[in-house]
Amino acid sequence: MDLQTLWFVAVAVLWTGFLLLEGFDFGVAALIPVLGRKPADRHLMLRTIGPLWDGNEVWLVTAVGATFAAFPGWYATWLPAMYLPFVLVLVGLIVRAVAFEWRHSSHDERWDAAWTRVITTGSYIAAGGLGAALGATTLGLPVGEGGVRVGGAFSGWSWPALLGAVAVLAYSVVHGAVFLSLKTDGDLRHRARAFALRWAPLAALPLLAWAGLVWLRSGGVVTAATLVVAVVAVVVTWVRLAAGREGQAFTAWAVVLLASMATVFGAAFPVVLPSTIDPAFDVLVSTASVSDYTLTVMTWVAGFGLPVVLGYQAWTYWVFRKRLTAEPEHVEAAA
Amino acid sequence: MDVLEIARWQFGITTVYHFLMVPLTIGLGLLVAVMHTMWVRTGKAEWLRMTRFWGRIYLINFVLGVATGLVQEFQFGLAWSSYSRFVGDVFGSVLALEALLAFFLESTFLGLWIFGWGRIPKKLHLAALWAAVVGSIISAYFIIAANSWMQHPVGVVLDTSSGEPRARQVDFLAVLTNNTALAAFSHAIVASLMVAGGLLVGIGLWHLRKRSLAGRPTTEVDHQVWRRSVRVGGYVSLAAFMLVALTGDWQGKLMFQQQPLKMSSAEALCTTEAPASFSIFALSKLGSNECDDVRSFTVPYVLSFLANGDFSSPVPGVNDLQEQYAEAYGATYPDDPSFGDKAGEPIDYAPVLAVTYWGFRLMIGMGAVSAGVAAYALWATRRGRVPTSRIGVYGSLLAVGAPFVGNAAGWIFTEMGRQPFVVYPNPDVPRADQVYFFTAQAVSPGISATEVWTSLISLAVLYGVLAVVEFGLIVRFARQGVTDGDTTPTPGIGGGSTHRDDDDPPPRADDDASDDVLQFAY
Numbered sequence: 001m002d003l004q005t006l007w008f009v010a011v012a013v014l015w016t017g018f019l020l021l022e023g024f025d026f027g028v029a030a031l032i033p034v035l036g037r038k039p040a041d042r043h044l045m046l047r048t049i050g051p052l053w054d055g056n057e058v059w060l061v062t063a064v065g066a067t068f069a070a071f072p073g074w075y076a077t078w079l080p081a082m083y084l085p086f087v088l089v090l091v092g093l094i095v096r097a098v099a100f101e102w103r104h105s106s107h108d109e110r111w112d113a114a115w116t117r118v119i120t121t122g123s124y125i126a127a128g129g130l131g132a133a134l135g136a137t138t139l140g141l142p143v144g145e146g147g148v149r150v151g152g153a154f155s156g157w158s159w160p161a162l163l164g165a166v167a168v169l170a171y172s173v174v175h176g177a178v179f180l181s182l183k184t185d186g187d188l189r190h191r192a193r194a195f196a197l198r199w200a201p202l203a204a205l206p207l208l209a210w211a212g213l214v215w216l217r218s219g220g221v222v223t224a225a226t227l228v229v230a231v232v233a234v235v236v237t238w239v240r241l242a243a244g245r246e247g248q249a250f251t252a253w254a255v256v257l258l259a260s261m262a263t264v265f266g267a268a269f270p271v272v273l274p275s276t277i278d279p280a281f282d283v284l285v286s287t288a289s290v291s292d293y294t295l296t297v298m299t300w301v302a303g304f305g306l307p308v309v310l311g312y313q314a315w316t317y318w319v320f321r322k323r324l325t326a327e328p329e330h331v332e333a334a335a
Numbered sequence: 336m337d338v339l340e341i342a343r344w345q346f347g348i349t350t351v352y353h354f355l356m357v358p359l360t361i362g363l364g365l366l367v368a369v370m371h372t373m374w375v376r377t378g379k380a381e382w383l384r385m386t387r388f389w390g391r392i393y394l395i396n397f398v399l400g401v402a403t404g405l406v407q408e409f410q411f412g413l414a415w416s417s418y419s420r421f422v423g424d425v426f427g428s429v430l431a432l433e434a435l436l437a438f439f440l441e442s443t444f445l446g447l448w449i450f451g452w453g454r455i456p457k458k459l460h461l462a463a464l465w466a467a468v469v470g471s472i473i474s475a476y477f478i479i480a481a482n483s484w485m486q487h488p489v490g491v492v493l494d495t496s497s498g499e500p501r502a503r504q505v506d507f508l509a510v511l512t513n514n515t516a517l518a519a520f521s522h523a524i525v526a527s528l529m530v531a532g533g534l535l536v537g538i539g540l541w542h543l544r545k546r547s548l549a550g551r552p553t554t555e556v557d558h559q560v561w562r563r564s565v566r567v568g569g570y571v572s573l574a575a576f577m578l579v580a581l582t583g584d585w586q587g588k589l590m591f592q593q594q595p596l597k598m599s600s601a602e603a604l605c606t607t608e609a610p611a612s613f614s615i616f617a618l619s620k621l622g623s624n625e626c627d628d629v630r631s632f633t634v635p636y637v638l639s640f641l642a643n644g645d646f647s648s649p650v651p652g653v654n655d656l657q658e659q660y661a662e663a664y665g666a667t668y669p670d671d672p673s674f675g676d677k678a679g680e681p682i683d684y685a686p687v688l689a690v691t692y693w694g695f696r697l698m699i700g701m702g703a704v705s706a707g708v709a710a711y712a713l714w715a716t717r718r719g720r721v722p723t724s725r726i727g728v729y730g731s732l733l734a735v736g737a738p739f740v741g742n743a744a745g746w747i748f749t750e751m752g753r754q755p756f757v758v759y760p761n762p763d764v765p766r767a768d769q770v771y772f773f774t775a776q777a778v779s780p781g782i783s784a785t786e787v788w789t790s791l792i793s794l795a796v797l798y799g800v801l802a803v804v805e806f807g808l809i810v811r812f813a814r815q816g817v818t819d820g821d822t823t824p825t826p827g828i829g830g831g832s833t834h835r836d837d838d839d840p841p842p843r844a845d846d847d848a849s850d851d852v853l854q855f856a857y
Contacts, residue, residue, distance in 0.1 A: 050446075050450060051446040051447070051449070051450040052446065054401065054442040054443075054445070054446055055439065055442045055443040055446055057442070058434065058438045058439050058442050058443075061405065061408060061434045061438055062431065062434040062435055062438070062439070064408055064409065064412075065408060065427070065430045065431035065432075065433070065434040065435075066431045066434075068408075068411070068412065068419065068423065068426075068427035068430060068431065069423075069427035069428040069430065069431035069432075070427070070431075072419050072420055072422075072423020072424070072427050073420060073423070075412045075416075075419060075423070075427070076412055076416035076417070076419040076420045076423070076779075077416070078412070079409060079412030079413045079416065080412065080413055080414070080416045080779040080781060080782050081781075083413055083779075083782050083786045083787075083790070084786060084789065084790070086409055086413055087413070087789070087790040087793065087794075090405055090406050090409055090794075091793060091794070091797060093402065093405055094402040094403065094405065094406070094797065094801070095402075095797070097398055097401060097402035097405075098398055098399055098402055098801060098804075098805075100398070101394060101395065101397075101398040102395070102398070102804065102808060105395070105808050105811075105812070146780070147416075147420075148780045148781035149781040149782070150781075152783065153782075153783055153785065153786045290423055290424040290427070290428070290504075291424050291494075291503050291504065293503075293504055293505060293507075294424050294425070294428050294504045294507075297428065297504075297507045298428050298431065298432070301432055301435070301436070302435060305432075305435050305436050306435065309435060309439045309440075312439075312440075312443055312444075313439065313443050316443050316444075316446060316447050319447065319451070319454070319455060320450065
């Protein structure tokens with residue numbers, strides 16, 4: 001595998017890792033209006049993602065950084081073409097981040113509830129917006145000569161963007177529900193599992209449709225296999241949820257995403273951003289990439305750095321591995 | 336305004352705002368880590384309370400720094416895509432490595448520190464904080480290396496093979512060991528310590544005075560908390576100020592070589608002088624940007640010393656440098672669509688005089704104010720004294736803002752001072768091989784002014800609201816002090832407080848018994 005392909009894989013892994021990890025904290029936050037009607041449930045839900053969301057978000061920062069670092073031609077075409085959606089994503093991520101920390105800063109229940117709503121809204125915006133961006137970069141954007149967007153500010157807001165947005169949102173919501181059923185106990189655990197059981201098949205559809213569309217355009221045998229794996233994993237998720245095996249269901253639901261994104265990126269390769277104007281303007285791995293020297297340097301640094309990062313991040317997951325239960329009511333009242 | 340100007344305002348506003356949080360994160364993180372270490376080593380109650388109190392301010396501030404930092408990584412692509420294409424081979428990799436090697440460390444271990452109270456072994460818990468703080472410092476190094484590469488591009492050659500000129504990296508180590516980066520990094524780190532020191536001094540003095548007026552005995556733990564905060568903050572501020580001056584001098588001497596126009600503009604020095612005089616104050620017409628109209632009060636010889644370390648050597652003036660640069664890089668922008676409205680227009684190689692001149696003086700002045708306050712605080716608290724001077728204490732509280740303003744002014748000076756270039760030509764490289772890029776050609780083609788206006792206004796309004804909330808939270812929390820609503824003496828660790836989350840982590844048999852650790856996550 002040449003270095004450009006290796007870094008395409010690395011970038012794809014980072015984006016997928018981001019969707020997998022931040023997906024459940026987006027999902028938990030998105031489910032607060034549905035599953036967290038009582039303050040105690042809301043607090044419990046937020047506690048499951050409290051120590052993890054910031055580390056998960058660094059996957060996004062690293063994914064964007066690696067896209068820029070390895071494929072500046074992709075980064076510099078994709079971001080300005082989707083200017084407003086990306087700005088919206090930033091606004092969502094900013095308000096969400098500060099709300100996570102600031103909601104504790106008063107012992108007023110209304111203050112807490114208001115910031116919790118901000119977390120939920122920010123999560124919807126960020127998940128939808130990034131889904132739109134990923135949908136557009138794999139299914140096509142109106143870019144012309146020199147990677148410059150053709151048309152006005154909204155010319156990139158097309159059905160691929162909408163499909164990507166719905167796919168990531170729907171996947172994340174069920175992902176959050178499965179995560180909650182795995183990480184909590186008692187009433188919330190059962191309601192979360194029931195929610196996942198009910199919606200998992202439907203929620204997988206847009207994601208599978210997205211993967212299927214990219215495959216139809218440029219897929220091969222391997223990506224056909226990964227697409228089949230994704231479909232099978234949906235069934236497995238449902239069966240394991242029905243059997244009450246949350247751990248296995250969580251793994252299977254993760255496979256749904258991993259296999260779908262493997263199909264999306266695998267089928268799209270070597271195109272990183274197809275042009276809807278003319279295939280001559282497609283952004284390719286080869287034309288978007290940096291020099292071999294820079295790729296070599298990054299490969300060495302990432303080769304040493306990434307295992308360490310994965311090691312300590314996995315370790316913190318292990319430290320916070322236990323199921324959480326709702327606090328006794330008097331503590332709730334004091335808080 | 337055209338896209339270029341709006342995008343520049345957007346970059347300026349978002350970056351200066353982001354850099355209000357960053358120095359506090361770096362400086363206060365270091366100090367909280369020291370406090371936490373002192374608690375683990377000595378077991379003394381005041382160190383734990385200091386860790387809890389300052390740690391919470393650190394966290395309130397940290398999260399806004401992280402959130403606003405996100406914008407930075409995206410806006411190079413969103414608004415400056417031509418720049419990103421040009422520098423991608425070197426600039427992007429530095430950003431990506433910053434994320435991989437620093438941000439993961441910072442965020443993962445800070446999460447562990449916040450939620451790890453009483454949950455993981457004491458020393459491991461302390462190590463988690465240090466790991467996060469080291470992450471912040473590594474991150475500072477990478478981003479300053481990236482910025483310094485724009486100020487003084489090294490380790491690259493100009494590659495025109497694809498038709499479009501690009502910077503191509505040939506020496507990654509040279510980028511990381513750029514002398515500009517080493518100077519700017521050390522300058523920024525010690526300046527961050529001034530920010531943290533000033534905060535400790537201001538809030539500490541206010542609490543000491545309040546307690547004294549309320550007749551609270553000095554034997555209480557909390558008295559020690561504030562006294563120690565003032566002493567630590569004062570010494571850190573003073574030491575950091577000396578280091579700020581030393582590293583600033585180093586950076587300044589480099590800049591006289593690498594970007595002479597920035598430094599001459601900072602002095603409003605029009606014609607070459609030998610020996611050159613340092614300007615203390617300038618009168619009239621700085622705003623017209625006509626160097627010859629400026630009249631300033633000067634001290635002879637000093638500028639030669641600042642620039643070259645002697646009292647006789649010449650320092651080139653703005654007018655002479657303008658001519659040199661026009662000769663080397665053209666009197667007008669190339670008549671090329673990539674320069675937008677600026678194509679074919681004359682180039683002004685001098686930065687905005689008023690901004691560089693006053694930015695430079697504001698930076699130094701604010702640093703001096705902060706150092707003066709630190710000296711006052713140390714004097715006023717000598718041998719167990721408690722300051723009661725209203726002016727002294729409120730003045731110190733007001734002076735908490737001084738190092739923030741100084742930091743912002745320093746960055747505005749350094750960034751505005753390299754205009755009209757976004758990547759400044761490195762004078763050590765032969766003209767034909769120089770890698771440089773004009774700001775006018777850096778902006779994204781194809782995005783509309785409406786889009787950039789939309790993002791500028793949304794981000795500015797959002798940042799404004801967040802600033803009000805953050806300021807309010809910090810003020811309210813700082814007023815509450817260590818033991819909120821505490822009316823009883825506080826003997827030893829954890830006694831007497833009515834406020835649950837100010838207590839020490841109770842020994843916990845059950846890992847997930849309650850979320851009071853979470854309440855620490857303010």
